[in-house]
Amino acid sequence: MVKASKGLRRRSRYILRKSPRSRGNPPIARVLRKFELGERVSIRIEPSERSGAPHLRFQGRTGVIAGKQGRSYQVRIFDGGKEKIILSNAVHLLKAE
Numbered sequence: 488m489v490k491a492s493k494g495l496r497r498r499s500r501y502i503l504r505k506s507p508r509s510r511g512n513p514p515i516a517r518v519l520r521k522f523e524l525g526e527r528v529s530i531r532i533e534p535s536e537r538s539g540a541p542h543l544r545f546q547g548r549t550g551v552i553a554g555k556q557g558r559s560y561q562v563r564i565f566d567g568g569k570e571k572i573i574l575s576n577a578v579h580l581l582k583a584e
Contacts (some may be wrong), residue, residue, distance in 0.1 A: 502532075502543065503532060505534055512535055513536065517533075517577070517578050518577065518578045520578075520580070522560055524552055526552045526582065527549060527551055527583040528550060528552060528581060528583055529547070529580070529583040530546060530548050530564075530575060531547070531579060532546050532579050536576070539579065540579050541562075541573045541575045541579060542573075549583050550562040551564075556574060559574045559575055560574070560577060560580065561574060562580070
C-alpha cells in the first residue's frame with residue numbers, strides 16, 4: 488500500500504479550491520493591504536499563496552489584529568476557550584463586518 492501523506496495541506500481538496508474564474512494569483516491590492524490594531528478580521532486562506540498562510544484548521548475563523556511581526560500580522564482568536572495568536576500574511580485576511 489501507499490503511505491499516506493502527512494503534509495500541512497493534506498485533506499484540503501475542497502477547502503482550498505478556487506472557482507475557475509478566480510484562478511491564478513490574487514490582485515496586488517490584496518497583498519499590500521494594511522490592517523490597524525484592534526481591527527476585526529476573518530481568516531480566509533488564499534490557496535495560490537503558500538507563504539504566510541495559517542494552519543488549515545483556522546480557515547473561516549474571525550479574530551482581532553493583535554500586532555505585527557515582520558510582514559505578518561498577529562491575529563488573536565479564541566479556540567476551545569483558549570486565546571491563541573495566529574501569524575498570517577495580509578493576503579489571507581479579510582476585514583470582518
